[in-house]
Amino acid sequence: MTNTDFDFLAGTWDSVQRRLVKVLAGQDEWYEFDATLDCQVLFDGTGVLDVLRAPERGYEGVALRLFSPDEQVWRIWWASKNTGGVLDNPVVGRFEGAVGTFECDDVWEGTPIRVRYRWSQTDTEHPRWEQAFSTDEGATWEVNWTADFTRRA
Template structure:
């Protein structure tokens, strides 16, 4: 319905510093992580039904953007990621919603030729330090390997 306001991602509007943590090697049973700092600048648009952000981590040469679009009819979000490393190609969108303050978004994709299930999870969105994680599953979602985590702190307050 036109004019309907969505507030799911309002918490993310503005400028953030974040601590990022990534697995060194994905889907090989590794438990070796590396950490780095990043910034995130986010705009909430289209009455809350569109959210756009840019993530920058110069020390790791990472620059990427996220586009989130909410479908009021389906009551779901589609979230696309694109990075400099992907040559500006949008990844498959993860799809999902928030339930009880936790957002879970999933899709099927491939990682280095292996079919995977991808999951993004937003939690602690009502705190000063929202948290995001990415996980992959090679068994249809029965088990997950978290491979990227980020904790955010609002900048300029």
């Protein structure tokens, strides 16, 4: 089965990444860094693999996205040098138009949380990704990481 949800992401991108200095602390201090993203769409669109690199910060991470035709959902796993060779719990969800929302339960520094990834502006030249955490089962969210992308020529 063919799926085109993540076709917009195929290729090489420059991005500006912004992260909260302290997550779930009720503060609004951010740091910013540049990164690149190299993305391959596989399996007729039902598999997506990308590598995010921010050499100036010594940061490298990998995302694996797999679409389940039976369930009509995506599962997205994340791993980085900081995760010790372990994939994070997958966020699960789907696209509604140009916005994809994916969620899961997890734990952040001992606190049970709900994790949300959201892709937006996927029908533009500058797609956006954000990560948010909720400590109240999704009633409120704290965005703690954003990424704005520009395709490399």
